[in-house]
Amino acid sequence: MPNVVIDFLEGRTIEQKREMAKRVTDAIVETLNCKAEAVQIIMHEISKDQIANGGVLRSDKQ
Numbered sequence: 001m002p003n004v005v006i007d008f009l010e011g012r013t014i015e016q017k018r019e020m021a022k023r024v025t026d027a028i029v030e031t032l033n034c035k036a037e038a039v040q041i042i043m044h045e046i047s048k049d050q051i052a053n054g055g056v057l058r059s060d061k062q
Contacts, residue, residue, distance in 0.1 A: 001038045001039070001040060002028050002032055002034060002038060002039050002040070003040045003042070004024060004028065004039070004040070004041045004042070005041075005042045005044065006020070006024070006041065006042070006043050006044070007044045007046055008043070008044070008045065008046065009045070009046055009047075009048060009051070009058070010045040010046065010047050010048075012045070017043060020043075021041050021043075024039075024041055025039045025041065047059070
């Protein structure tokens with residue numbers, strides 16, 4: 001069973017998440033020759049105060 005973990009900043013719509021899940025699943029099915037039902041996608045939504053770049057929280061950047 002292919003497992004995919006995708007981390008991204010919060011704020012995406014449910015429609016965007018559905019489309020991403022469909023496209024990622026389709027790509028895995030095509031390249032790994034498996035059934036769509038076997039593909040599991042885990043989405044981690046991360047708030048801007050949980051990520052820092054260069055020592056600065058993303059929530060502190062403009």
